[in-house]
Amino acid sequence: xxxxxxxxxxxxxxxxxxxxxxxxxxxxxxxxxxxxxxxxxxxxxxxxxxxxxxxxxxxxxxxxxxxxxxxxxxxxxxxxxxxxxxxxxxxxxxxxxxxxxxxxxxxxxxxxxx
Amino acid sequence: xxxxxxxxxxxxxxxxxxxxxxxxxxxxxxxxxxxxxxxxxxxxxxxxxxxxxxxxxxxxxxxxxxxxxxxxxxxxxxxxxxxxxxxxxxxxxxxxxxxxxxxxxxxxxxxxx
Numbered sequence: 109x110x111x112x113x114x115x116x117x118x119x120x121x122x123x124x125x126x127x128x129x130x131x132x133x134x135x136x137x138x139x140x141x142x143x144x145x146x147x148x149x150x151x152x153x154x155x156x157x158x159x160x161x162x163x164x165x166x167x168x169x170x171x172x173x174x175x176x177x178x179x180x181x182x183x184x185x186x187x188x189x190x191x192x193x194x195x196x197x198x199x200x201x202x203x204x205x206x207x208x209x210x211x212x213x214x215x216x217x218x219x220x221x222x
Numbered sequence: 223x224x225x226x227x228x229x230x231x232x233x234x235x236x237x238x239x240x241x242x243x244x245x246x247x248x249x250x251x252x253x254x255x256x257x258x259x260x261x262x263x264x265x266x267x268x269x270x271x272x273x274x275x276x277x278x279x280x281x282x283x284x285x286x287x288x289x290x291x292x293x294x295x296x297x298x299x300x301x302x303x304x305x306x307x308x309x310x311x312x313x314x315x316x317x318x319x320x321x322x323x324x325x326x327x328x329x330x331x332x333x334x335x
Contacts, residue, residue, distance in 0.1 A: 210271045214265055
């Protein structure tokens with residue numbers, strides 16, 4: 109039933125490792141997003157994909173690479189993890205045709221880099 | 223560059239009070255403004271979406287208004303309940319294609335019995 113689901117919910121790893129977070133939506137939306145919420149709870153967009161095509165890239169380090177195998181999935185791969193990458197990462201989706209549409213968010217993936 | 227500010231940063235009220243949360247934004251060229259609720263350790267739940275052509279939206283005890291020209295929105299919560307305790311976030315959707323959401327830093331609301 110979950111509209112936007114992310115896995116894993118929690119991820120603890122060492123500096124220098126590579127990790128992935130997966131996101132899937134069953135809403136039939138064609139635009140998906142990754143947002144980062146830092147320790148001060150500030151949410152900021154990282155990427156947006158429309159129907160598997162990258163449309164927004166907010167000057168995120170190239171250690172972060174989103175991948176969209178189809179329009180229902182948007183995964184986030186992070187190479188060479190750093191302490192500053194510790195945050196909660198939220199996936200979201202919306203209908204592309206409706207720039208006026210709502211965004212629906214997943215429950216977040218809390219990444220802790222030690 | 224859009225900047226969204228929410229005031230107050232935190233609010234503590236007794237149960238039953240009516241309250242107002244404020245959101246201001248610097249760029250009035252927006253598609254819409256969305257209010258969210260975030261519970262600790264949880265994702266964001268959309269509460270209300272106001273299109274740029276609208277003045278207000280209502281859902282149950284919640285009423286959100288939008289004054290685009292002055293760059294302001296308010297979220298009014300009537301007869302607050304302890305279950306309303308959460309962080310409330312407002313976000314504007316940019317006035318360009320594939321508009322992104324720009325978030326405020328949120329208001330932490332505590333309603334005590």
